[in-house]
Structure formats: structure tokens, C-alpha cells
Amino acid sequence: GAVVSQHPSWVICKSGTSVKIECRSLDFQATTMFWYRQFPKQSLMLMATSNEGSKATYEQGVEKDKFLINHASLTLSTLTVTSAHPEDSSFYICSARPVTYSSYEQYFGPGTRLTVT
Amino acid sequence: QKEVEQNSGPLSVPEGAIASLNCTYSDRGSQSFFWYRQYSGKSPELIMFIYSNGDKEDGRFTAQLNKASQYVSLLIRDSQPSDSATYLCAVLKAAGNKLTFGGGTRVLVKP
Numbered sequence: 001g002a003v004v005s006q007h008p009s010w011v012i013c014k015s016g017t018s019v020k021i022e023c024r025s026l027d028f029q030a031t032t033m034f035w036y037r038q039f040p041k042q043s044l045m046l047m048a049t050s051n052e053g054s055k056a057t058y059e060q061g062v063e064k065d066k067f068l069i070n071h072a073s074l075t076l077s078t079l080t081v082t083s084a085h086p087e088d089s090s091f092y093i094c095s096a097r098p099v100t101y102s103s104y105e106q107y108f109g110p111g112t113r114l115t116v117t
Numbered sequence: 118q119k120e121v122e123q124n125s126g127p128l129s130v131p132e133g134a135i136a137s138l139n140c141t142y143s144d145r146g147s148q149s150f151f152w153y154r155q156y157s158g159k160s161p162e163l164i165m166f167i168y169s170n171g172d173k174e175d176g177r178f179t180a181q182l183n184k185a186s187q188y189v190s191l192l193i194r195d196s197q198p199s200d201s202a203t204y205l206c207a208v209l210k211a212a213g214n215k216l217t218f219g220g221g222t223r224v225l226v227k228p
Contacts (some may be wrong), residue, residue, distance in 0.1 A: 002163075032214065043205065043220045044161070093160045097214075104149050104209045106216065111160040 003027050004096050006109035013084055013116055020080045021112045023094030028073035030096035034106060035067070038091045050077050074099070084116045118143055121208050123219035132228050136193040138204050140219055143187070146211030150182055150189040153205040155221065161205055164191070196226045 003026040013019050023033055031052050036044045048069050052057040056069035068080040077096075081088055093111040097104065122141045130136045140150075149168040153161035167173045167180040179192040189208075191210065193200055203223045207216040 034215065044218050046215060049215055104214065104216070105151065105163060105166050107163060108153075108160040 002098065002107045004094065004107050004109040006094055006112050008112060009110060010113040011115070013114070014114055015085055016083055018080055018082045019084055019114060020078055021092055021094075021114075023077045023079070023096070023109050025096040025098075025107075028096075028098045028100075031074065031099050032096075032097040032106075033071060033077040034095045035069060035077075035079050036093045036095065038093060038111075044093065047079075048060045081114065084114070089114055089116045091105045119219070120210075120217045121146065121219035123204075123206050123222045125220055126223040126228055127225045127228040128222055128226045129227060130196050132196060132226055134196055135138070136196045136200065136224055136226070137191075138187060138222050139204075140190065140206030142206075142207075142208045142217075144208070144210045145184075145187060146186075147187075147208045148211060149209040150179060150180070151209075151216065152178075152189075152191045153207060153218075154200075155203045155205055156168045157202075160193045164204075180217060193224075196224075197225045198226050198228055200224060 007022045026046045033050045035047045047062045048056045050069045050071040058064045071077040095104045095106040095108040097106040125200040151166045152164045155173045157227045167182045173180045201219040205221045206219040
């Protein structure tokens with residue numbers, strides 16, 4: 001149980017284009033999903049918290065107009081990187097908290113590796 | 118002072134030995150504590166969580182929580198080479214619903 005998928009697992013795009021990443025909870029419903037970014041040999045950096053049916057809450061320093069988050073259902077959240085630049089190249093990981101969580105646990109997707117050329 | 122601190126390692130342990138990882142946190146009102154394992158190039162995987170003082174065991178893993186001293190530890194018994202990974206400590210603070218992660222401890226289990 002508690003499986004989270006991400007699509008695509010890796011993507012290469014050209015500078016200036018937009019990329020959409022999907023995060024799905026496969027066997028549970030999640031009112032809250034989180035988006036993280038991780039650079040090589042660094043820890044996770046929370047980008048935003050997304051709640052189903054409402055606007056995402058972005059962490060300080062994260063541009064909401066550049067990283068668009070939509071949480072349209074209890075099993076799907078999307079992150080769109082708009083006008084991507086090489087410095088946006090990173091490992092993007094989502095996580096989901098089950099509706100029936102017992103202690104605020106959250107489960108991670110496998111991640112999406114974005115390379116902007 | 119970082120909110121969640123871990124020794125970056127690497128912590129090198131021989132196969133079959135006990136690996137002991139520590140994590141300290143600054144928010145005294147923190148509620149829940151999590152240990153994640155992350156293999157290189159992969160996303161974190163939840164190992165276990167704890168929210169009451171004392172020990173919690175799950176297979177070869179034991180989490181220990183001491184709220185008075187503001188630390189949480191993870192013991193890995195009978196360490197295997199497959200346990201070689203980075204272990205992330207995460208804390209749920211008193212006010213909020215998001216986890217704060219430490220920088221992780223890299224563990225190397227040598228055959």
C-alpha cells in the first residue's frame with residue numbers, strides 16, 4: 001500500500017519551454033501533496049504544499065508563477081515548470097499524505113529528473 | 118542552529134554490526150518524527166515514524182525518541198550492504214503540517 005507514482009520519470013527540454021510533472025497516489029486518497037526539489041548531494045527542499053481544491057502554499061523564495069501547481073483531485077497533483085532554464089535542472093519529487101494518516105506520515109513518488117538544455 | 122541536524126557521515130559499519138544514527142531538533146513542541154532511507158538517485162522511502170518517548174521496533178530497525186533531550190535516533194541491527202544509503206530524519210513541528218528534513222547521514226556497510 002501507499003504507492004505514489006510520478007510521470008515522467010525523466011525529461012529533457014529546451015530552455016524557454018514548459019514541462020508538466022504528474023504525481024498520483026495509486027492506492028489511497030491524499031488531501032495534501034508536497035513538491036520537493038533536490039540538487040545533487042543536497043537534502044530535500046520543500047517547494048510547495050498543495051491541498052486538493054485549493055491554491056498551493058509556496059515556500060519562501062519559490063516563484064509561484066514559475067512553478068504552477070494544480071491539485072485537482074484526491075489522487076492527482078501536477079507541477080508545471082514554466083519557461084524552464086538550465087538552473088531549473090534538478091530532481092523533482094512529490095509526496096502524498098493519506099487522508100487517513102495516523103501521524104502525518106507522507107509517502108514519496110519515485111521522482112522526476114528534469115534536464116533543461 | 119539548523120532546525121533538524123544530522124551528522125552527514127559517512128558512517129562506516131561492518132556487515133552484521135549495529136548502525137546508530139542520531140538526529141537533534143530545535144522545536145521543543147515537535148510532534149512526530151520520521152526516518153526515511155534514500156538510495157543514491159532515488160526518492161526517499163519511509164522506514165518508520167515515532168511520536169511517543171521511548172523505543173519503537175520494526176524488524177531490524179529501532180527508533181528511539183527522547184523529547185526532553187530533543188533527539189531521535191535510529192538503530193539498524195545486523196547491518197547489510199543493502200542498508201548502504203542516506204538516512205533522512207524528518208520532524209513535524211508543533212504548528213504546521215509539513216515535515217522539516219535534516220541533511221541526512223550517509224551510511225556505508227562494508228562486507
